[in-house]
Amino acid sequence: MAELVGLAEGIAALVHDGDTVSLEGFTHLIPVAAGHEIIRQRRRDLTLARMTPDIVYDQMIGAGCARRLIFAWGGNPGVGSLHRLRDAVENDWPAPLEIEEHSHAGMANRYTAGASGLPFAVLRGYTGTDLVRHTSSLATVTCPFTGEVLTAVPALNPDVAVIHAQRADRKGNVQLWGLAGVQKEAVLAAKRCLVTVEEIVEELDARPNAVVLPSWVITAVAVVPGGAKPSYAQGYYDRDNLYYRRWDAISRDRDTFTGWLADELGS
Amino acid sequence: MNWEAEEIMTVAAARALAGRVACFVGIGLPSTAANLARRLHAPELVLIYESGAIGAKPSKLPLSIGDGELAETADAVVSVPEIFNYWLQPGRIDVGFLSAAQVDRFGNLNTTVIGDDYRRPSVRLPGAGGAPEIAASCREVILIVRQSRRSFVERLDFVTSVGHGSGPGDRARLGLRGKGPVMVITDLGVLEPDPQTCELTLTSVHPGVDPETARRQTGWPLAIAAQVAVTPQPTAQELELLRDLVKRSEV
Numbered sequence: 368m369a370e371l372v373g374l375a376e377g378i379a380a381l382v383h384d385g386d387t388v389s390l391e392g393f394t395h396l397i398p399v400a401a402g403h404e405i406i407r408q409r410r411r412d413l414t415l416a417r418m419t420p421d422i423v424y425d426q427m428i429g430a431g432c433a434r435r436l437i438f439a440w441g442g443n444p445g446v447g448s449l450h451r452l453r454d455a456v457e458n459d460w461p462a463p464l465e466i467e468e469h470s471h472a473g474m475a476n477r478y479t480a481g482a483s484g485l486p487f488a489v490l491r492g493y494t495g496t497d498l499v500r501h502t503s504s505l506a507t508v509t510c511p512f513t514g515e516v517l518t519a520v521p522a523l524n525p526d527v528a529v530i531h532a533q534r535a536d537r538k539g540n541v542q543l544w545g546l547a548g549v550q551k552e553a554v555l556a557a558k559r560c561l562v563t564v565e566e567i568v569e570e571l572d573a574r575p576n577a578v579v580l581p582s583w584v585i586t587a588v589a590v591v592p593g594g595a596k597p598s599y600a601q602g603y604y605d606r607d608n609l610y611y612r613r614w615d616a617i618s619r620d621r622d623t624f625t626g627w628l629a630d631e632l633g634s
Numbered sequence: 635m636n637w638e639a640e641e642i643m644t645v646a647a648a649r650a651l652a653g654r655v656a657c658f659v660g661i662g663l664p665s666t667a668a669n670l671a672r673r674l675h676a677p678e679l680v681l682i683y684e685s686g687a688i689g690a691k692p693s694k695l696p697l698s699i700g701d702g703e704l705a706e707t708a709d710a711v712v713s714v715p716e717i718f719n720y721w722l723q724p725g726r727i728d729v730g731f732l733s734a735a736q737v738d739r740f741g742n743l744n745t746t747v748i749g750d751d752y753r754r755p756s757v758r759l760p761g762a763g764g765a766p767e768i769a770a771s772c773r774e775v776i777l778i779v780r781q782s783r784r785s786f787v788e789r790l791d792f793v794t795s796v797g798h799g800s801g802p803g804d805r806a807r808l809g810l811r812g813k814g815p816v817m818v819i820t821d822l823g824v825l826e827p828d829p830q831t832c833e834l835t836l837t838s839v840h841p842g843v844d845p846e847t848a849r850r851q852t853g854w855p856l857a858i859a860a861q862v863a864v865t866p867q868p869t870a871q872e873l874e875l876l877r878d879l880v881k882r883s884e885v
Contacts, residue, residue, distance in 0.1 A: 393685050393686070393699075393700050393714055394685055394698045394699060394700025394701070395685070395700050395702070395705070418714065419763070438761065439761060439762055439763055439764075440760050440761045440762065440763030440764075441758075441760050441761055442759075442760030442761075444661060444697065444698030444699055444700075445661055445662070445696070445697035445698050446697070448758075448759075448760070449760075452758065453757075453758045456755065456758040457754070457755060457756070457757075457758055468746070468761055468762065469762070470762040470763070470764065470765070470766045470767055471684060471714065471718060471762070471763050471764040471767070472718040472719075472722070472723070472764065472766070472767040475714045475715040475718050475719070476715065476718075476719070478715070479715045479719075490718075490719070490723065490767075491723055491767070491770065491771065491809065491811070492723075492766060492767045492770065493766060494770070494796070494808045494809055494810065495793065495796035495799055495804070495808040495810065496762075496766050496793050496794060496795065496796060497746070497752075497792045497793045497794070498746075498762065498766070498794070501752050515809070516809070545702070545705045545711065546685045546686050546687065546700050546704070546705045546711060547686065547711070547713050548685070548686070548700075548713065548714050549713065549714045549715060551713065552713075552715060576711050578713075599702050601702055601705060601706070605702055606697075606698070606701055606702060608697045608698075608701075611697065611698070
């Protein structure tokens, strides 16, 4: 059963140096506050996995938390580059960053295999691209029924998944809705998971298209209102698009970034 | 009405969506054009965003691929594994609409790195995202890319998404089931793959653009069709709706 914890306590208990960590969220419900807590607690040598690393991964990479990144698309959506990610890949600042690069379809299937307890997933993808030459976690597999050669990607089973959801009940059953990304798969694929929520409610009433993750598949739940900002939580607050634009200026320069890190996160 | 090169590019791209049912939309220029098409001649066009929104009807341009309004206005919202596995992969979607940092003469795309060394690039770009499978599995692909020698290159620094590979028959050999790029719309004109060689050929120019200008802005010896058409001028309605859409989308 999920334990109700404080955010700092949850991160301290669940996220360890050297872990493979997935903070998932596809534009919506990004667990930003949890990422900031990982920075505050100065975790190091993490392998960060995510389909769409955005500004919270930029911040974690710039703060020196990551040794390796597994991803499909690393940008500031609609704005441009992630400058801290670029600085790490192009100039090893603040530390070298290994990358393992996939497509969205590949990452989604890696989590699906992980959640399904299978060693790999099969898809039509990657053929003819240079990803095949540079990403070692790609192979082909021959269909035993038709003989067709398909692409295989290995299961992704993070040590920890961290997601943000709209709400949970007192027992720790979690409910989220709207664009649900790959969070269900990430949670079910991970060995441990922490869910931050906007609020605890007495009763989870039915919601269209809601994903419910029962308490018994979740390690810990922490109440963090606004924990997805500057991304959004449908039904609670909107995406702060202006902040995404502002991040471009903050992150472009190392000194401005380190100033931000000291001011905002005391790190 | 006067117009900018960027505007006629977007208008031409919106017009190219006439008669389509469903369009898998990348963010940026493709999203602008697809949303303009919905306001003009294709109100029923189903916009599909990789964030899982099927049939999104945003009132303004989303900044990201997953802005709240996409989910709120969608016919259906599905998970990311589902959008790729159930909707894109089987070839249900008519047209994929993509952009890129680099394109080559066969419509292959690079959105990964600039520079010779993948591990130590001069510019690290965002990466593949949904593009490789959109390019592989949509029935047709339309590209929208600003034309210059930096973007229209002899050789890609990285093949992120396959267009026509190295020429005729390559897509079939690779097992890519969609037709691949059928049109590249730029700020100078429109290129289409030659039916025999698959090589992108300039088939029309925007008003006031000389085909030689397009050739100068291309990093390979650009093939020019025997008859080069001229894009019809943007209408007042097209420009007004486009400008309104851009204005109301300002952050």
